[in-house]
Every structure is written in C-alpha cells, then in structure tokens.
Amino acid sequence: MAELLQLFINGLVTGSIITLGAVGISLALSTLDIGSLTHGDYMAVGAFAAYFFNARLGMNIVVSFALGAAVTGVLGVVADRLLLQRFSRRSPDSLLIVTLGLGMSIRAMIYLTAGAKPRQFDVNVTQVFDLGLVRISLPYLINL
Numbered sequence: 001m002a003e004l005l006q007l008f009i010n011g012l013v014t015g016s017i018i019t020l021g022a023v024g025i026s027l028a029l030s031t032l033d034i035g036s037l038t039h040g041d042y043m044a045v046g047a048f049a050a051y052f053f054n055a056r057l058g059m060n061i062v063v064s065f066a067l068g069a070a071v072t073g074v075l076g077v078v079a080d081r082l083l084l085q086r087f088s089r090r091s092p093d094s095l096l097i098v099t100l101g102l103g104m105s106i107r108a109m110i111y112l113t114a115g116a117k118p119r120q121f122d123v124n125v126t127q128v129f130d131l132g133l134v135r136i137s138l139p140y141l142i143n144l
Contacts, residue, residue, distance in 0.1 A: 002133040013140045034084065035092070037099045041106040046072035048114055055122045061142055064121075075106075 025039045050068030053059045059067070079102060087095045127138040136144075 006134050009134050009136060009140070013143050016144060034088070034099070035096055037096065038079070038103040038106060041103045041110075042072050042076060044110055045075055045106060048110060048119075051119050051121060055119070058122070061121060061123055065142075 021039060021043055024042075025036070028034055028036050028039065046068040048068075049071040050061075050064045053067045054061050054064035083098055083102060084095065087098045121139070123139050123142065125137060125139055129136050129138075129141065
C-alpha cells in the first residue's frame with residue numbers, strides 16, 4: 001500500500017507539469033481562438049528564466065519561479081502585439097505557420113544562449129520530507 005501511495009504522489013507531480021501546459025493551450029485556444037504551436041517553447045523560456053534567477057543570481061526558488069512566469073508573460077504579450085495580432089485577421093493557416101516559425105525561433109534562441117547541456121536548480125535535492133507512508137523531496141514539493 002505504501003508503494004502505491006508513493007507512486008500516486010510521483011504521478012501527481014509529473015501530471016502537474018503536463019497539466020500546466022495543457023491548461024495554457026486550452027486557455028489560448030478557447031479565449032483567443034488561436035491554435036498556437038509555441039506553448040511548449042514559452043514554458044521552456046520560463047524554465048530557463050527561473051533557472052537564471054535561481055542558479056545564477058542566487059534568488060529563492062519560489063521567487064525565481066514567479067519571475068520566470070513574469071518573463072514568459074512579457075514574451076507572450078510582446079509576441080502577441082508584434083506578430084499574432086497582425087496575422088489574426090488572415091486565415092487560421094497563416095497564423096498557425098507564424099506560431100510554428102515563432103516556436104522555432106524561440107527554440108533556436110534558447111539553444112544559442114543557454115546551450116544544450118542539462119541544468120539543475122539550486123535546490124537541495126537530498127532533503128526529503130517523511131510523511132508517514134510517503135516521502136516527498138523538496139523539488140517535488142516545490143513542483144506541487
């Protein structure tokens with residue numbers, strides 16, 4: 001039973017990451033009628049921005065996540081004002097192609113500025129909270 005509960009917690013953490021992306025895609029599609037192919041790229045920008053604030057500038061992980069979300073929001077607004085609004089009056093196909101190109105550009109910029117090697121936030125990954133039958137590490141707790 002303890003192993004099943006631990007697997008449930010691990011699945012909840014992984015599912016929360018996937019849910020975050022899915023909610024964003026569904027909000028963009030339902031409110032703006034834009035089928036955007038850049039949502040994952042926006043999430044990557046937010047993750048790298050949070051990494052920069054946390055690991056490079058030494059900020060608290062929660063503050064870093066908030067600033068990463070703010071950077072992502074600013075990028076989304078700028079992209080909307082400069083690109084998406086101009087093409088929203090045209091066919092949906094052209095808007096889809098623009099978001100595909102924007103996503104490729106964002107990925108290229110991330111690769112050029114950050115490289116391709118794995119990164120790790122400045123969080124104590126060995127700190128574990130023992131909650132009876134389950135154990136939750138600090139990164140998992142932050143993720144939830």
